[in-house]
Amino acid sequence: GAGVSQSPSNKVTEKGKDVELRCDPISGHTALYWYRQSLGQGLEFLIYFQGNSAPDKSGLPSDRFSAERTGGSVSTLTIQRTQQEDSAVYLCASSLDIAGGSYEQYFGPGTRLTVT
């Protein structure tokens, strides 16, 4: 079956613009994660969705970041008023319901965001 997909693959935007990054998880996976990968900070966990439950947003870097997940499937990470420090690769991952004891996360190819 299809893996995790993300779009766009690459995004170049001007400082101050808003961007939306999309993640389509593996069919049947109820858990969805967003991470950020940058040279300076390594891999950082941003936010986690379990089914339709409201996420814990405390891991988001600032209030310019928001995320939603519609219908328990596709997720969108939105960054408002982008700054140069937002430049990074944004990775999405999904996994089966954690109640089943499976914590293996499967990653998408990422979106490389460049803020000029």
Place this chain on the structure above:
Amino acid sequence: AQTVTQSQPEMSVQEAETVTLSCTYDTSESDYYLFWYKQPPSRQMILVIRQEAYKQQNATENRFSVNFQKAAKSFSLKISDSQLGDAAMYFCAYIGSGGGADGLTFGKGTHLIIQP
């Protein structure tokens, strides 16, 4: 908070030889999961192997095996018969048994070079 440390920024090995990548972690939890992920230049994060903390037996997947020392909080990855396709960044990762709410905690990674 949990931390994961990979003390080898870069490792080099001859093709067909064996190499061991080190990882240590710090946690106050008794039940958790550990993973090794591989990230080639394509950026796709690929799950290599996983270990449940409650299992004493070390996990093995073909040429990949781990040496899990729970008391020492050590989780090294051994790659036997190294192949050119093994060249990549390798990340050690941790997640608590409480589930995904905190996401994976990653080490900084080890860049593995395979010499032909």
